[in-house]
Amino acid sequence: MSVIRLLVLGAVRQHGRAHGYQVRNDLEYWGAHEWSNAKPGSIYHALKQMAKQGLLVAHETAPSTAGGPPRTEYEVTEQGTEEYFRLLREALTSYDQKPDVLSAGLGLMVDLEREEALALLERRLASIEEWRKAVTEYYVPEDGPGQLGHIGEIMDFWIHSADTGAAWTRGLIARIRGGAYTFAGEGEPFVGVLAEGEENPFATGQPHAGDSE
């Protein structure tokens, strides 16, 4: 699973109706350009692809009021909503060692109810534990480690990442259980997107003129 679809669905959903450039700005607001592959090309591609697959509906609109080419607005369909929650649940649950997926899940978790988020994170802990057991069994066989030479450092690194990841997840669970943040069905949600015209207070300062890297 690529994280782009989850992010794009999440952004469009929060707006109700959004065009590509808005999504692009939201992802920058979330810092996603730093921790995921959220480049313009990927975003526009995901929008078109998901529209083709029926997860989004596209509305052609008049040329924008503020210059630039005509823009297309998108809305999430029922099927898209289903897919969104499927991806979101998977992002929070599965330990696939892709930190960008978890990050996206964190940014969007408040679309779930508090109890479900907690349950998913508990399942995440379980799957980390499972992964850890599988790895140590396969890669530290009969004769103990050391047979592997420096290759063993790779395993050690992954185990270490799994362990510290689990510890962090426990902390998060505690914070959520302690009442932090506003989840679905708990009143006024946290505004996680930029309104039209609002500027990003967390922008990098470096304007992305021409989009080149």
Next chain:
Amino acid sequence: MSVIRLLVLGAVRQHGRAHGYQVRNDLEYWGAHEWSNAKPGSIYHALKQMAKQGLLVAHETAPSTAGGPPRTEYEVTEQGTEEYFRLLREALTSYDQKPDVLSAGLGLMVDLEREEALALLERRLASIEEWRKAVTEYYVPEDGPGQLGHIGEIMDFWIHSADTGAAWTRGLIARIRGGAYTFAGEGEPFVGVLAEGEENPFATGQPHAGDSE
């Protein structure tokens, strides 16, 4: 930078001369199919691409002795060696939050001399520190955290990853400084590839018949 090129160059280089299937097996031996996108398609693609770019030379050989289509053997050129070390140094130094890149670097670090590996890992610590400072400055502005709501958890997660990653790197530096492993120019190198016909003692047990996932 994609990690595939580094892995493939490293594997071919250790053999002197290798065909695609050998590389594929080495990467499985290193566990790379678990922590990177080392699928057959990517490997063969990287081989062809790097041959086209002059980093490898291709030798067509007779149909293999053990069935299957005719195989192509590759050797690393001088230019390829340069590129290999460039990628390897970058993998060990830069903190780009892509754990697969570091893993590949760990698996291949013994191609460098001990002192250089240590220097690169020290630089890695510095770049983690730098990254951490940049991030905390941007994302915890005037009014302190909490403005961000649950979005702040993403930042917290990344900071936590950076800190535990730095701690682990310090441990690795200590082990290497303490004399662990055999680096370049220190006599008999650790055999990091499978000889022709040798079986992988760390295979997953699940045969990859048909390669489907």
Next chain:
DNA sequence: CCTTCATTAGTCAAACTTGACTAGCGCCGC
């Protein structure tokens, strides 16, 4: 006024990745 420059909005070709597929050969069981 008129040039320059950032912003808005998006496209495109080239490269890469994915997952499924092909095809020859040997060996094991029946």
Next chain:
DNA sequence: GCGGCGCTAGTCAAGTTTGACTAATGAAGG
């Protein structure tokens, strides 16, 4: 003595990602 399974070795089309590019508008500065 042959049918299927697994291993060797690789190809391919479809999908995704990348980085560079385009084109329109409006504000700022001279």
